[in-house]
Amino acid sequence: MSVQAVAWDIDGTLVDSEPLHQEALMAVVATHGVDLSDLLPDAFVGVSLPDVWKVVGSRFPADMRFEDCDRMVCDHYRANMHRLTATPNVDRVMRILHERGIAQIAVSNSNRDVVDTNLRAIGVADLIDFSVSLDDVPVGKPDPAPYRLGAARLGLPAERILAVEDSATGLASARAAGMKSVLYCPDGRACGPADHLITEMIAILDMLDADS
Structure with a gap:
């Protein structure tokens, strides 16, 4: 894979x-x-x-x-x-990836307080290896620094990491870091260049199955 x-x-x-x-x-x-x-x-x-x-x-x-x-x-x-709600099926997808042994991290343009609040609110903190917040890097997205730090902490080449984003700002950061990119866009309208576009989060599983 x-x-x-x-x-x-x-x-x-x-x-x-x-x-x-x-x-x-x-x-x-x-x-x-x-x-x-x-x-x-x-x-x-x-x-x-x-x-x-x-x-x-x-x-x-x-x-x-x-x-x-x-x-x-x-x-x-x-x-x-x-009042925060998880994206449909994201909990299911993350748990399946966790069971498959695929490492997962969170890379955000929000500060540490908001990152931890979000992960706690949707109950997925136990499914990720670590998170990168704006407080952890000298500059945030669209600079590649957040994703580069994530790759370094994982100890993996950037091209072996799939970044899932919903904005042009995040896509620019991930692609500049050398990662494969997925744009999650429920309405199907692309906001920036990505390697893949999905309208449902569950599609990530099919994508990874095809990649194996």
């Missing part, structure tokens, strides 16, 4: 978290009277909070620091983690 490990993106891939991320950001924005009406609704999908801050930070009051924004966003997110 050429694929020896699967590297999962988390937000939007393992868990339907983008609405809660957006809600948490908008709650902080509203608290401080910041206007984002000139930006597209999906402007920050797959974008790390530090990169969001680079765009909107200057719109906050002068005494507002990134660390304050980060804490408030994370507090809102964690307080509402009970």
